[in-house]
Amino acid sequence: MRSDPRELAEGFSLVLRDLVLLLRQVTAEQPVSAQQLGILGSLEAGPRRVTELAREHGVRAPTMTAHVSRLEEAEAVSRGVDTDDARVVTVGLTSRGRDLLAAGRAARTAFLAERLEALGESERAALAAALPVLSRICAGG
Amino acid sequence: MRSDPRELAEGFSLVLRDLVLLLRQVTAEQPVSAQQLGILGSLEAGPRRVTELAREHGVRAPTMTAHVSRLEEAEAVSRGVDTDDARVVTVGLTSRGRDLLAAGRAARTAFLAERLEALGESERAALAAALPVLSRICAGG
DNA sequence: TTTGTTTAGTTAGCCTATCTAAGTTATAGT
């Protein structure tokens, strides 16, 4: 049985470690970290509140506050207020933020696409088939 | 074309972000971090030198020195000397380190196995088929 | 042998990224 859950979990666990190393390579030499890029991505469709961003990225509020502060420092986002609730801080992309997002995404995609081009067609098909499964694994809980 | 490299890279990129969140969940509430667990795993077959560990885990020497120091502080590893080369520091598992390794692995595998059990047989098969591909992607470069 | 270079590891100092605890201000409920 090749897909025994326990056995598969062990193999998956090893791959997970390698993926972390891969992610470090993807991120290295880029002006925007993976976390920051993710946050910028969340703002693409419009401003969001800090709490919302924190939940979406699986971190606590103070962590997101720090991220937003750094991004604000880099002039990639700007803080605003909510007219309905004065406690709320909204975070929106600046034009510089938009540029950084586009550049970061392009670099990341290019890096990965290069790796994927080195694979065979059937390997890419196997990966494509696994992506939704991986999503489900991550979501499930 | 479902497995166009560029398109696939974008999907993969999104999954990669989710996998980071998954990894945080796997690691949370455990006494030993993913990195530390990985290092302990490298020592299972016998003592290793710091430089060797650094290369294997894709970090610089000072980073590995810090890891080893923390693990030593936790009494999970112990530093030793190489009889042939007095510059070399060897790092070996203590019995406590062995226990932490076993416990950490069991917890991690249990967590993942639970997620995998929630999948269908064909999904597990798709994942199993993709693991070697993922390994190749990580290795290639 | 003395001198210079490379290698192994550490230290120092910086940055990101995460957490908890505690504080501030605003909203909401009684």
Place this chain on the structure above:
DNA sequence: ACTATAACTTAGATAGGCTAACTAAACAAA
């Protein structure tokens, strides 16, 4: 009006990563 809750920030801790610079040992060569 009082109290509780909620949104965010601040303060302080820790892990994890980096570069630069240091020490000590090994090697190489004159």
